[in-house]
Amino acid sequence: MKINLLSTLACSLLTATSFAQTDFKPEDTEFYSPKPPVVTLKAQVPSDAIVLFDGTNLNQWESNKTTGQPAPWTVENGTLTVKPGTGDIQTKQKFEDFQLHIEWKSPEKIKGEGQGRGNSGIFLQGLYELQVLDNNNNPTYVNGQAGSIYKQRPPLVEVRAEGDNWHRYDVIYKAPRFNKDGMLISKGMVTVLHNGVLVQNNTQIEGATAYIGLPKLEAHGAGPIILQDHGDMVHFRNIWIRPL
Template sequence: MKALYLLNTALFTALSLACIAQTKFKPEDTEFYEPKPRVVMNDAQVPNDAIILFDGKTLDKWESKNNPSQAAPWTVQDAVLTVNPSTGDIQTKEKFEDFQLHIEWKSPEKIKGEGQGRGNSGIFLQGLYEVQVLDNDDNPTYVNGQAGSIYKQRPPLVEVRADQDKWHRYDIIYKAPRFNKDGMLISKATVTILHNGVLVQNNTQIEGTTEYIGLPKLQAHGSGPIVLQDHGDLVHFRNIWIRPL
């Protein structure tokens, strides 16, 4: 019976391909006009459908991670957001799932320490998955902990240095993990990152939470915030916007 089934399937496939081969298509047979893509304008290098997370003036879109009822305790001056050491991480009030994120960062003017102590911060996607922020210049730290890495999981494809103005730009395209109604994993998160316009993560699979000690953990969750890390260094941020996808 199995052999007969396979034979019938092969014959059906061959006949179907033969019919397709004999069909005479017209150009319009493979054209469609609906639905039309939305029109998005790029105004001052910011898409007009983006949510501005930091406009250089206020932290209205942010809150303390440790105390979500409290305002974000970092410093805003001259259109730049700076970590206020020992005050804790800050996070967006709004939560996100799939998105395009643009964020610019700069290491402290005076960098102290070595390895992971050199201008350390991080950008946590959905509050769980860290894209590392670090001064890489002549820094012999572990490669899956340098700037552009998915922390403790994936090193960047290449090491990118800052421009003359010392600012770095991350453009992050992120697809969240999916879980079924019982909390079982359907697909892991993936991320693509351009660092100063250079590809450093190419549709990289994120294995789970980015742990400092131990292996990644997979936990069912929904949408989550963007979190900026207070690692004790005066790291600067500016021009932060996001496009939910």
Template structure:
């Protein structure tokens, strides 16, 4: 009986060994074929010349040539009041600077956007009053629903998911990118809007990457929903929406605002 078992096991071992040898030879043969095929490629086999790329010109301190200029220091023609979109934005423009006028309400762009690259420069008030969220507070709402926080961040120990550069009440910045008091900050935002199917079901959440003063502080951050002051994010079905600048009661300054739809 043991002899039969031995012969049976040995036959299985022999068969498995043969299968392994055949598999190894097949893999070697396939690799040789692919290597041979690779040597037959020409450089032009993996090059293409269409579609022709658009040319975008850039210059220091100027918007790219294909950007929509939302504020260049001259007027508020691209903006309206969020309280009443039939009225012009009530904020003040002085010395080519847009100043958040306290208690007049938010302002928003006349145009609606979906995916985009947004550039905004901002500066805290000359005189900082208050503590925490009361120090030079404003915000930039993407599509009118998702706030990127604007706040004086010099020695300001407020909650981290409410700091400058945060996705408000959701995701704190990776680092705090500070500048001396009185200097201008820059935000460069790359945003992908959430997507909903025909039944209004969320199929892809929004994403945002933010460079604050040239430093990455949000990197492919998933936006969980509306940025609520109280409570959890909400899923709100929507299409393209405006850029909104928040009136939080502080004299926050803005300049050089432009956007590139993607």
């Protein structure tokens, strides 16, 4: 009896659903507002992007050693170059969720091996490092090679530089969320395209980058983009960001 009752109920629901679907008109599932904002491209930069470096100056950046002090790296011929020994630089603005585009190139004079060759990094919210490293036949630990979330997630594939030796990263980042008491609601997630190839696919970030030990996650708000001085004259260009 129970089985028959369940079967009858299931058939009734299926019939009702089928009837409801046939009762729809196409316009019943169409909506016209709110309309998405219009975004155009100028020199491959979205019109709603914040240009962090256009090849002319470091007005959007400051020293990470001393907040408020000018960024001490070199700008020449449209390229931003690490000035070893001067420390990291960071954006004056702070961000949470964003789309980031940044291009980088290893030093002209290659020296060292592994982590000692063409090393820099891009710190999302100032805490989570997307690795920059010369990867032209340069063996190292896979969660520390170019395209990795440093010491956490190796890239899905290794992508080499194109003919001009410039790399480009396109990053979609969702910041971790905490409640008012500082308790974790959700961890950060990141997707990275390296020269147009997917290398991080909605990857969960476990915590702040740590060179020694395991990553730790502490409550925080918006944070800057930091470029790392690791002692190598790594080059950067065409940096823009779209807060999401």
